[in-house]
Amino acid sequence: MNKSDIGLNAGKVWRLLSNYAKWDYGTLKRKSGLKDKELGAALGWLACEDKIVLHQENEELYIFLGVNVYIG
Known part of the structure; x- marks a missing residue:
């Protein structure tokens, strides 16, 4: 696993979370198809x-x- 793989996996997880639901770790692991590490x-x-x-x-x-809100 390298930084590129981690970034791709982070994108996969972010897309799963993009419905703004609260996911438990086990469900997120199962739906993402990723190993624990x-x-x-x-x-x-x-x-x-x-x-x-x-x-x-x-x-x-x-x-x-x-939710990140920046008011400048």
Whole structure:
């Protein structure tokens, strides 16, 4: 896995999240077809770009798109 692969996987995950629903990790993994380390790297990429929100409820991790608003 290289940076290009991670970027492509991040795009795949972002497209899945683009319906603004809250996805649990297992469903996102299944729908994306990515392995744990691939999904983890893609989520890390998106989190560093401040594109997603990670929310922990009990034992479940939920992921959804963040809303970034810039008023300049």
